[in-house]
Amino acid sequence: MTSIPTIPKTYRAVSCPGLNRGFEFVTVPVRDPKPTELFLKVLASGICNSDHFLLDGMWPGISYPRIPGHEVIARIVSFGSVVDPRGQYKVGDVVGVGWSGGYCSICRFCRKGDFAACVEQPVTGFSHDGGHGEFMYAPQNAIVTLPEDSFKNSSYAELAPLLCAGVTVYDAVRTSPHKPGDICVVQGIGGLGHLAIQYAVKIGLKVFAVSSGSAKKALAKSLGAYEYVDANQTDVVQHIQSHGGAKVIICTAPSSKQISSIIPAASRYGVITLVSAAADGNVEVFNPFMNMRRVTLRGWACGAAHDAEDCVRFSTMANIKAMVREFKLEEFNDAFEDMVAGKPQFRNVLVFPE
Ligand SMILES: [Zn+2]
Ligand SMILES: [Zn+2]
Incomplete structure (x- = not known):
């Protein structure tokens, strides 16, 4: 009414x-x-x-x-x-x-x-x-x-x-080149991450949700993540690469160190998108990895x-x-x-x- x-x-x-x-x-x-x-x-x-x-x-x-x-x-x-x-x-x-x-x-x-x-x-x-x-x-x-x-x-x-928050991660996921079933890593499960997981799942991606500790495991699974990866227990890059690498990586955690650490999880032609406003230092990349895999690193906002x-x-x-x-x-x-x-x-x- x-x-x-x-x-x-x-x-x-x-x-x-x-x-x-x-x-x-x-x-x-x-x-x-x-x-x-x-x-x-x-x-x-x-x-x-x-x-x-x-x-x-x-x-x-x-x-x-x-x-x-x-x-x-x-x-x-x-x-x-x-x-x-x-x-x-x-x-x-x-x-x-x-x-x-x-x-x-x-x-x-x-x-x-x-x-x-x-x-x-x-x-x-x-x-x-x-x-x-x-x-x-x-x-x-x-x-x-x-x-x-x-x-x-x-x-x-x-x-x-x-x-x-919603349109930022929705737009980041939908504009990342992918096919249904490709791997998407969502790094960080907070205000942006809990929405990014849902969008990536419903858009048809195989989502690996990455955070530290076990507290957010059940939530990540309930939001549809294929797998929750505890960064304290698992070598995240090695694990994602054992599945073939991530075509889409959405970095929501506001930590330059964490962002830098996840970049090598990208597959060939993978696109890493930064949506958080991490202001705690510079993101580091290993240049030959980016070149040889033709990986893209980009930022995105509303x-x-x-x-x-x-x-x-x-x-x-x-x-x-x-x-x-x-x-x-x-x-x-x-x-x-x-x-x-x-x-x-x-x-x-x-x-x-x-
Ligand atoms: Zn805002
Ligand atoms: Zn104008």
Whole structure:
């Protein structure tokens, strides 16, 4: 049932007032949306590791104060005068807003339709305010349309992380050259890894999930992994190579040392994709191995809104969900500290009443 949200005079949100100044709760006055904007009532907003960039300035060009949140499921409250001349959006519809905060439409990448590569690409929650509040404004070209059936088996909180974490690993797996049954190694079983395992399995790959210790073995198997490999007990490279080597390797663990160690598990023409933001040193490669095996090492990050739509559609069809823990807005500090401490299983999500 579509409910029509009422327009308040103010709303509550979490905001970062400036570099190294932490987060605070704020009250934001409501204004009319700009001609190209939608005004949205937030239903769920995933907390992502990269929200931390607001605190430490790791991302260039952030202006303050800034409300974070780039994994948002929200209901349309109103929209500007030039939004949607064809009547695609309706007040009350539920839509998504992800990492990609739109695109410029005039750079050479946009003119080729490669919106994820836009040289001026704004980022939701960095360039403009995001979803860690009761309401938000979003540019029309950042809107992720969601098919009605995506809500049948998934909660709003389960859908939200697909718009950053989900689309990152979904896009990384689907754009890695492979055939059904090829070996895929997913290194690290966390917020990104638990989704990467599911996508790779449902796309038809034989997944070896790699982590340290035995704690995540049962989970990896339940997500469909062909085998769980404990890096503390097994020579991972030797083991993967005994199966023929990995055509696809998705590195989700934010550790340059671990990434470096898994590269030699690639098969001939294998593609290794780095999706984590490992900032603890440089990744090392053995050059002759890369040459002789014609191995590719590449990085990958979130796609544009249409990539997120593909991700949600595929996730709905294949019954892939993010594992989440829900928090209220006023519990933000607990939820954020839990994430920074690396405790979540696996995504902490702010939820708001309908
Ligand atoms: Zn994110
Ligand atoms: Zn552009």
